[in-house]
Amino acid sequence: MPETKDEKQVQQQPAPEAGRASRAETFRLVARVWVVLLGISWAGTAAHLLAQVSWLGSASVRVGSIQMSPASLVIGTAVGAAIIFGILKKYGGLMVYARPGLGRAVRLTAYISLASLTAFGAYALYMAPSIASPWWRTMFGPLPIFGKELAVKPMLFPAAGVFFGVMSLVFLLLNREKWADFLIETEGEIKKVSWPARKEYLGSAMIVVLVVAVVSIFLHYVDAGLSALMQRLGVGF
Numbered sequence: 673m674p675e676t677k678d679e680k681q682v683q684q685q686p687a688p689e690a691g692r693a694s695r696a697e698t699f700r701l702v703a704r705v706w707v708v709l710l711g712i713s714w715a716g717t718a719a720h721l722l723a724q725v726s727w728l729g730s731a732s733v734r735v736g737s738i739q740m741s742p743a744s745l746v747i748g749t750a751v752g753a754a755i756i757f758g759i760l761k762k763y764g765g766l767m768v769y770a771r772p773g774l775g776r777a778v779r780l781t782a783y784i785s786l787a788s789l790t791a792f793g794a795y796a797l798y799m800a801p802s803i804a805s806p807w808w809r810t811m812f813g814p815l816p817i818f819g820k821e822l823a824v825k826p827m828l829f830p831a832a833g834v835f836f837g838v839m840s841l842v843f844l845l846l847n848r849e850k851w852a853d854f855l856i857e858t859e860g861e862i863k864k865v866s867w868p869a870r871k872e873y874l875g876s877a878m879i880v881v882l883v884v885a886v887v888s889i890f891l892h893y894v895d896a897g898l899s900a901l902m903q904r905l906g907v908g909f
Contacts, residue, residue, distance in 0.1 A: 696768060703767040707759050710836035715752025716829030719744045724806060736811040738826070763844070770847050775856030782846060782855060790838045798831035 722728055722744035731739035801807040806826070813823035845851055868876075 695772065699769050700767050704760065706836060706840065707756055710759070710833065710840060711752040711756035713829050713833035713836055714755055715748045716826070717748075717833055718751040719748025720807070720826040720829065722747055736824070738806075738809055738811055759840075766844065766847070770849060770852040771856060775852070775859040778859040778862070779846065779852070779855045783842070786842050787839055790835055790842070793838075794831040794835040797834060798827050801827055 719740060723731055723738075723740040725744070728743040729741040731741050733740050733742055733745060735745075808825055808827060810823040811826055814821035815823070846855065
């Protein structure tokens with residue numbers, strides 16, 4: 673007996689739900705990997721920091737090209753494991769993307785903007801130690817990457833830990849229901865904006881550029897004239 677139109681529609685309905693479920697599982701996997709990287713970053717930070725403490729024992733374990741004490745490695749590993757399991761246990765249920773598919777442009781822009789600022793801060797932290805600092809010793813490498821010789825230094829661990837930690841907090845904040853609704857509503861309001869035609873905004877831009885140029889030239893000659901007058905009168909610096 674041939675299927676009716678209604679039966680075909682019923683059979684085709686679960687497909688979008690399956691797609692959303694698959695994307696949700698992928699997002700949870702990425703979130704867990706992110707937490708693992710966060711834990712590894714702070715584990716390396718703690719291990720290298722404690723390796724410089726003499727009373728924890730001699731540095732008898734070689735990691736790359738630097739020496740660490742067994743106690744510092746054990747404590748660092750424990751710190752990383754505690755961070756990973758603690759976050760997964762307390763915030764594992766929050767590793768979902770609130771209201772997926774809504775406000776995509778504004779929310780993505782917010783994440784990228786904050787990630788760029790955080791990456792800049794992490795890079796500044798990475799470049800902070802002096803050449804003589806133990807945090808700036810070559811740990812692995814140099815490794816040829818994209819035609820350049822790059823070395824892994826211990827300072828990479830705290831810099832990466834700051835980046836992963838800050839962005840984790842950013843996600844927890846922006847993914848809250850109120851914040852997510854605010855970003856979604858912002859995109860909705862942006863879509864209501866009536867943008868001018870190309871000819872109109874090009875003409876307006878040219879007028880602004882012309883006015884700025886005229887005012888700049890006027891201020892330049894006023895400044896030059898006043899400076900010459902002050903020099904002639906012997907006033908000023």
